[in-house]
Amino acid sequence: MKSERVVFVHGAGNFGAAAWTRQHGMALEFDCLFVRRHGFHPVAAPLPTDFAQDQRIVAEALGSGGHLVAASQGAVAAMMVAVERPELVRSLTLAEPACLSLTESLPATAAHKARVQPLFDRAGELTDEEFNREFVRLVFAAEPRTLDTPEAKRAARRLRLQAPPWTAPLHIVPGVPTLVLTGGWEPLYEEVAGYLAETGARHTVAGGGHRPQDTPAGADLISGFIRTHSRKAA
Structure with a gap:
């Protein structure tokens, strides 16, 4: 059986595979793609945020379907895809998601x-x-x-x-299996995670500040959640 696709979407700092050093080993088990969002290039001049272009990049990377793992501002594009194309998303994992459009009034x-x-x-x-x-x-x-x-x-x-994340066109949450990881350091991200948990997501505080995916617990939670919702598990 062909390996399942897992698409990783970075935040505002490191991008591509450099943003997911703890997850490189997952390529032994899954078909992992570490995408670059719009305007992120190692040599070319940076470009302003384009939420629609980011959404397109993520959707195209998923191909016929797979799992999404996204961090910080990258969670916006991942959630937009999961909302509009839920049939493509088997699971959604968000690390410290900056989905502030959802919690703007909190x-x-x-x-x-x-x-x-x-x-x-x-x-x-x-x-x-x-x-x-x-x-x-x-x-x-x-x-x-x-x-x-x-x-x-x-x-x-x-x-x-970069555009402020609260300007993203994201106003509802997807109905797909969702795991939210936070670092337990900043009320802003705990508030977003709490909102998502109230709408059906599973929320775990994994430590690691703004990068819970880098902790041993966070890395294990990501891979475990994807295995739980893989075709094999089904």
Whole structure:
């Protein structure tokens, strides 16, 4: 029997296979594709967010169907596909999903939006470095790394071009088996996970900050959830 397809969708940082180092071994068991979202390229200039293009990329990667695993802002495109093409999605795993359109009126998301929206409003007036510094300070309460390589400079340009996740055209949740992993560090993502859990998803706090997929527990939960909903299990 042909291996089942698993499509991995990255967030706003590392992309492609580099975003999923703990999941590379799953390629021994599944047909794994580590996609690049629109505007993410190792050499070409970054492009602004295009939710529809991201959705198309993910849907095409699924082919005739398979499993979706997505992190942070990548969860938006994954959920859009699962909502509009549920027949293609056997399972959906979301790590710290930034699906803030769904929770825009809830307390943590509303506070986050109020804090960060003014920065996005000024994005056209700021340099890449200025935007990057302020974004990291506001969202992660940390100091950004120095933009001393071409890769770091492209990443900062890409970050400034990203659309706020609460502007994504995502307003309902898919009716497919869904696992949500969070790091237990930020009320914003716990709020999104709680919303999804109330609509039928399974939610587990796996640690690891904004990257629960990198923890041993998170990696095991991802592979286990996919096996549970694979054709073999069925």
